[in-house]
Amino acid sequence: MATKKIFPTKSSASLTPWLCIAALVILIDQLTKITITKTFQLGEEKAITSFFNLVLAYNKGAAFSFLSNSGGWQRYFFTGIGIVAAIFIVYLLKKNGSQRMFAWALSLILGGALGNVIDRLLYGHVVDFLDFYWRGLGHFPAFNVADSAICVGAGLFILDELRRVNK
Template sequence: MRLVFWAGFWAFLTDQASKYIVVHMMNLQEILQIDVLPPLLQFHMAWNRGINFGLFANNADAARWILIALAIAISGFVLYWVRKDPPGKWGLICAGMLVGGALGNVVDRLLYGAVADFLNMSCCGIDNPYAFNFADVWIFAGALGLVFFGGEKREA
């Protein structure tokens, strides 16, 4: 479980630190857009009150608390699962990334009422209108990793 903790810790820390630096120190919340490596990467401020792509953002206050509860429940389930039936090293790391990312977005919802999204990537003539954050990356990578590595058994 140590691997789960440390992977989750670093996922959470990188998410929260990046949000603090970009949103507050670089003042993205007021200037709204910073070109980093145009057109590939720009910081674009978006407060997401729903889930991916702004889905379920209609009743923002109810959605906020439902999504907080859901993220905590899923994190608890993942922790229970990897404790009860531990996967291999990579499965434990992926579980930690998923939990750390989910808790990073929970903190945003508690502090701001919405998730701070700021990464926007476009390529090859396709203009992507959506923004995401590092927590989203950790959640996606962790979930995908659990699909591939969650069934491997830990060596005794």
């Protein structure tokens, strides 16, 4: 009896495993955001280590709160960008699902982008809660699981491209 592979091979690329990875990112992202919003008040911090806090923060802009004080139009702009990016990523996954590292990168980016789109649609802002800092250097802007997935996906994408160039 032949076993069915979870991840596609070069001869049989399926969209399903990659969409499942994106869905898992969305699920973890939304569960953590729901937990933090039910546990914390806006701006409340809880020290976890000497370099990490949990904090409830709202971001109406993009990365690093870019355009967060721009009057509200940015909510729709970044939601639109996220939706267009998601559609394009699904197209790329369908076309290149057999390229594992590339597909992993796209799946993580897709899940992260849609996790933040969900926040913008439901709340009008993105919920951030991971706060890293280093002694006198200050705090890195708060972020969330979706942001982390996007960064890891971008890193995998760069690594995949570097591998291609070296071949």
